[in-house]
Amino acid sequence: MTDKQITGSSKAHRNGIEALSQKRNISERLRYIWKLLWNDKSGLIGLILFLIVVFAAVFAPMISTADPLDQNLKISKMPPAWHEGGSWEHPFGTDPLGRDLYSRVIYGSRVSLTVGFFGVLIAGGLGMIVGAIAGYFGGRVDDLVMGIINMILSLPYLLFVVFIAAVLGRSLLNIILIFGITDAPIFARVTRGEVLRIKELGYIESAVCAGARWPRIVFDHILPNLIGPLIVLSTFEMSAMIFYEAGLGFLGLSVPPSVPSWGNMLSDGRLYLQQHPWIATYAGLAIMFTSLGMNLLGDWLRDVLDPRRRRARK
Amino acid sequence: MLRYFLSKILQSVLIFLGILLLVFAMVRVTGDPAALMLSRQVSQDDIEEFRERMGFNDPLIVQFGRFMSGAVVGDFGNSLHYKTPAMPLVVERMPATVQLAVTGLLMAVVIGIPLGILGGFKPGSIFDNLGRLVALLGQSVPNFWLALIMILFFAVRLGWFPSFGRDTWKSVIMPAFVLGLPILGRIVRLTRSAVLEIRDEDFILTAHSKGLELQTIYRKHVFPNVAIILVSVIGVSFGYMLGGSIYIEAIFAWPGMGGLLEQAVGWRDFPLVQAIAVFTSVVVLGLNLLTDVIYAVVDPRIRYDR
Numbered sequence: 323m324t325d326k327q328i329t330g331s332s333k334a335h336r337n338g339i340e341a342l343s344q345k346r347n348i349s350e351r352l353r354y355i356w357k358l359l360w361n362d363k364s365g366l367i368g369l370i371l372f373l374i375v376v377f378a379a380v381f382a383p384m385i386s387t388a389d390p391l392d393q394n395l396k397i398s399k400m401p402p403a404w405h406e407g408g409s410w411e412h413p414f415g416t417d418p419l420g421r422d423l424y425s426r427v428i429y430g431s432r433v434s435l436t437v438g439f440f441g442v443l444i445a446g447g448l449g450m451i452v453g454a455i456a457g458y459f460g461g462r463v464d465d466l467v468m469g470i471i472n473m474i475l476s477l478p479y480l481l482f483v484v485f486i487a488a489v490l491g492r493s494l495l496n497i498i499l500i501f502g503i504t505d506a507p508i509f510a511r512v513t514r515g516e517v518l519r520i521k522e523l524g525y526i527e528s529a530v531c532a533g534a535r536w537p538r539i540v541f542d543h544i545l546p547n548l549i550g551p552l553i554v555l556s557t558f559e560m561s562a563m564i565f566y567e568a569g570l571g572f573l574g575l576s577v578p579p580s581v582p583s584w585g586n587m588l589s590d591g592r593l594y595l596q597q598h599p600w601i602a603t604y605a606g607l608a609i610m611f612t613s614l615g616m617n618l619l620g621d622w623l624r625d626v627l628d629p630r631r632r633r634a635r636k
Numbered sequence: 637m638l639r640y641f642l643s644k645i646l647q648s649v650l651i652f653l654g655i656l657l658l659v660f661a662m663v664r665v666t667g668d669p670a671a672l673m674l675s676r677q678v679s680q681d682d683i684e685e686f687r688e689r690m691g692f693n694d695p696l697i698v699q700f701g702r703f704m705s706g707a708v709v710g711d712f713g714n715s716l717h718y719k720t721p722a723m724p725l726v727v728e729r730m731p732a733t734v735q736l737a738v739t740g741l742l743m744a745v746v747i748g749i750p751l752g753i754l755g756g757f758k759p760g761s762i763f764d765n766l767g768r769l770v771a772l773l774g775q776s777v778p779n780f781w782l783a784l785i786m787i788l789f790f791a792v793r794l795g796w797f798p799s800f801g802r803d804t805w806k807s808v809i810m811p812a813f814v815l816g817l818p819i820l821g822r823i824v825r826l827t828r829s830a831v832l833e834i835r836d837e838d839f840i841l842t843a844h845s846k847g848l849e850l851q852t853i854y855r856k857h858v859f860p861n862v863a864i865i866l867v868s869v870i871g872v873s874f875g876y877m878l879g880g881s882i883y884i885e886a887i888f889a890w891p892g893m894g895g896l897l898e899q900a901v902g903w904r905d906f907p908l909v910q911a912i913a914v915f916t917s918v919v920v921l922g923l924n925l926l927t928d929v930i931y932a933v934v935d936p937r938i939r940y941d942r
Contacts (some may be wrong), residue, residue, distance in 0.1 A: 473651045476924055478916050480879025481897065482658075485913055488901040489662055489672060565778060569883060572780045573898060588781060592887070599788050606781030613776035 358626060365622025371615025375608075379431040386425035387413070390582040394420035399598045414604045417590055426582040427604050433583035434612065437497055437567045438560035444502025446556055449509025450548070454540050456510065457517030468514070471507040479504070483566060487575040494577050497570065501563045512555055516548050550627035557620035561613050568609045584609050637932070644928050648921050655917045660703045663906045664696075673716060673906050712911040717903045722911035726893060730915075732802060733885070733892035737877040739808050740816030741870060748820045752827025753854070753862065759832070767824045774821020780883040783814045787887070800889035811888040815880050819873045826869055830862045864935050871927030875920040 359366045378385065388411075398420040401407050405415075414423035456467035483504060490496040520526065521544065529539050570576040571585015572592070579586060584605040591602025663669045670687045678686075687693050690713075691702060706712065715722045748770075755764035790810060791799035798807050834840065835858065843853045881894030889895065893912060900908040 469647075469650070470654075472647075473654045476651060476875075476921065477655065478875045478879045478920050480876075480882060481913060481916055484882060484897065484901060485659075485662060485909055488904075488909065489665060489906075561776075568778060569780055572883065573886070573901070575901065588784070592784060595784055595788060596792055599784075602781070602784050606778060606784070609778045609781065610776055613778070614772065617772060617775050 359622075362622055362625075364618045365626075368615045368618025368620075368622060371611055372619055375431050375435065375612050375615065378428050379435045382428050382432060386422075386428045387411070388422035388425045390421060390425040390429040391580065392421060396420065399594065399601070401598070402600050405600075415598075415600045417587070417601050418594060418598075421582075423587070423601065423604055426587055427584070427608050429582040430584040430587060430605060430608060431612075433494070433577055433581060434564045434567060434609075436494065437501065438564045440498045441501035441505065441563040442556045442560045444498065445505035445559065446509050446552060448502070448506040449511075450513050450545065450552065452506070453510035453513025454517050454545060457514035458521060458536065458540050458544070460518075464514070467510070471510055474504070474507045475511070480566070480569070483570070484573065484575060487570050492574075492576065492578045494581070497567060497576055501566065505559055505563065508559065509552070509555065512551060513548060516551055517544055520544050520547055554620055554624040554627055557616055557623060561616035561620065564616075565609065565613055568605075640932060641929060644925055648925050651921060652918065655914060656704060656707050659707075659910050659913050660700060663910065669906070673904050675904070707914065710915075712914070713907045715900075715908040715911075716905045717900070717908065718905075722908045723915065725908065726896065726911045726915045729891065729893040729896050730919075732890060733878065733881050733894060736808065736812050736815060736881060736884070736890060736892060737874060739812035740814075740877060741819060741873060742816075743813055744816040744820035744823050744873075745866070745870075748823030749827055749862070749866070752824045753831055753858070755824065756828040756831025756835070757854070764828070767828060771821040771824045774818045774824075777817065779814050779817065779880055780887065782817070783811070783884055783887045786810050786814060800887075802891055807888075807890075811884045811890055815877055815884045818880070819869070819877065822873070823866070823869060826865055827862055830865050831858060834858050834861045864931070867927055867930050867934065871923050874923050878916050878920065 359369060394416075397412070397416050398418055400409070400412055400416040400420075402413065402415040402423075412422050412424065414427065417423055417426070452467060456464045483500060486500050486504070487497070490500070517540075526539060526543060529543050534543070567576055567583070568585035568588065571583050572588045574589055576585050577583050587605035588602050588609075591598070591600075591605070594601050663672060666672055669692055670683050670690070673690075674683060674686060691699055694702075710723045712722045714720060715725055718725060751763060751767040751770065754761070755767035758764060787799045787810070790796045796806075797810050798804065801807055840853065840857055843857050848856075878894070881890075881892060882897050883894070884890065885892045885895035886898040893916065897909065897912050900906075900912065
């Protein structure tokens with residue numbers, strides 16, 4: 323690839339890691355990262371959107387205006403404040419049970435981020451271990467593991483997730499486990515590919531010559547070099563999990579119905595779409611902006627961190 | 637070449653057996669399939685009777701043997717809701733889903749390829765930015781939400797399209813578009829990066845130096861290479877769309893397989909869910925196999941690689 327093809331990214335960011343590793347202290351590094359972000363507006367927008375969601379989740383009790391579980395049938399299906407009949411007491415209006423939609427959207431971010439974060443943590447942990455072992459040992463172990471992984475990846479994913487969720491029943495833990503386990507193959511595949519590439523490099527050979535055993539080589543010498551690609555993958559997978567969790571919620575298969583989650587809100591609003599469209603609107607917007615932010619952030623991180631992209635660009 | 641195909645076929649058969657095992661295990665993972673399939677109000681006697689009738693009291697290995705011998709000929713028992721064999725119910729719904737997926741795919745290809753080629757041809761241009769925006773939206777807009785919003789605007793407010801059903805040619809447009817949007821995004825992305833990569837290859841440089849016109853170069857040298865990539869996208873996309881059809885068909889009341897799955901889950905009709913899962917997997921497996929074959933025929937590099 324030549325230079326003119328690099329669009330949407332700045333000159334500075336082309337040599338991301340190299341330049342970063344030259345900066346000595348933390349404040350210089352942070353300043354450099356900030357410069358990279360500032361030069362690439364889409365990455366900055368992504369980060370801001372993501373931080374807004376994190377902020378909403380962490381400070382939910384402070385920035386919400388009402389208890390998201392408080393029912394009041396007298397004010398059910400109230401329109402948003404800027405519509406006729408709305409009031410600023412309930413900025414986004416209320417749902418069929420009279421619960422405050424704004425506060426529910428805010429609290430909904432907690433469910434989404436929890437599922438995304440722990441889902442990725444489990445999937446990443448499992449996938450990394452399995453993928454590293456398959457990639458490092460190769461041979462029959464690799465054939466077996468990759469066979470199973472390819473089998474799982476060739477299934478219609480969503481359909482099986484719906485199937486499993488229907489069997490296990492509605493709980494936050496079940497949802498996290500479902501995504502954590504079904505998503506692990508993707509992490510395993512990426513890890514394996516990277517390990518295959520890295521284990522041929524000279525410094526691994528010298529570690530082997532120096533008498534290092536395999537756990538040391540895999541965990542001390544190979545895996546640290548995978549952090550970049552895995553962070554990128556995690557961003558995309560977390561966004562996908564948030565998406566799919568909302569989808570399951572929409573089908574009534576995610577967290578219990580009383581829990582304020584974006585998927586559950588969409589599911590509540592679907593029945594009232596024609597007369598009271600706002601019930602589904604804001605939860606949908608929240609999912610969209612979260613997903614948009616994480617995808618932009620992921621694209622940016624990939625450009626800065628992924629060694630293959632960097633190599634391809636030279 | 638033959639060896640390559642045979643190994644692919646063998647692989648698919650193994651995956652199929654793996655799927656059967658998975659589907660069998662899944663309804664038994666909670667330990668009590670009878671409780672899973674019946675509602676809570678059912679009396680103890682009825683649960684016992686149900687267990688006996690479904691054969692849940694037999695040893696697991698006997699159950700597995702019975703399940704497998706039925707499954708390989710497409711027999712998954714009766715649907716609990718319809719009280720008729722499950723598999724024909726699924727097969728009957730398939731054409732509607734295929735119609736939806738093919739229409740969505742066509743829309744994605746017809747819009748996505750030109751947009752991707754234009755973007756790759758001139759990065760940073762208006763078309764490129766438009767393409768990137770489409771790709772980003774395809775990735776981040778939740779399709780179940782988009783479906784609701786489109787119904788609200790184009791069906792309820794404007795009245796251009798019917799909001800549900802499968803009665804006229806107009807009915808298919810909205811659900812197919814929503815289902816195809818993520819694929820559209822992916823096609824734009826892949827086409828764009830493929831064009832970017834190909835246009836720097838030596839054979840394109842040769843074509844330029846021969847003095848060929850730009851149009852000819854793109855038609856004869858760039859496009860065939862882009863088309864190869866599309867073969868694989870389309871194979872993968874179909875599996876994705878069969879999954880996505882769960883929401884889209886439920887929302888638009890489209891009488892296909894995805895809507896059936898949504899209902900079957902609601903009814904706790906697990907024989908039907910099993911039949912849907914296996915049938916869809918077989919369709920996806922078949923498509924993957926077909927994609928591999930086409931790929932190997934069209935692109936000789938693949939055959940010699942493995």
